[in-house]
Amino acid sequence: MKVPTGCMFTHIIRGDGKKITYQNAGVDCGFVGALNAGFCNWRIDFTYADTNNKTYKTSRGKTHTECEIHPMRDNAPQTLPRYGKACAHLNINGVRRVSQCHHITK
Template structure:
């Protein structure tokens, strides 16, 4: 499943190496996408995997019962124990709708 037409799922990471100073993920909708009823019962999780693609940490977001056109979540700064990847997942009604990942390298 994808986000509605006119919407994009964004995942932003700032930092250097394994140190993440800022992380945010959310949905941006414009034009036709802004006319939909929004995302109901949504949450955003952040997951971290090593270079062997084994997930070693997940920061599960709160499930929001209200409907929102532009759901968004920030995560705390942190230093990861491994290189690999950091992903953001959008869940709607308990079903993962979209994922975006960044590779974390030296």
């Protein structure tokens, strides 16, 4: 499955250092992209890796069988145990289609 023209996967993190106060990921579509049938059987996962790129935590999202034009997921505020990176992944029909990561540094 290709991401429709006019759509982009976004990942937003707010906080300071290892403390995440807000985290959200989703697909934003505009113009022609908003006219597509949507994303079906989708799930958004959040993963956290250390500075050696070793994943130490995964927050698996719920699989949504309905089709949505703008799939989106928030994650709970948290304090990470170590620096590294936080990533969001969009899965369609159980297959990872796109990811976006943020480095979490001092």
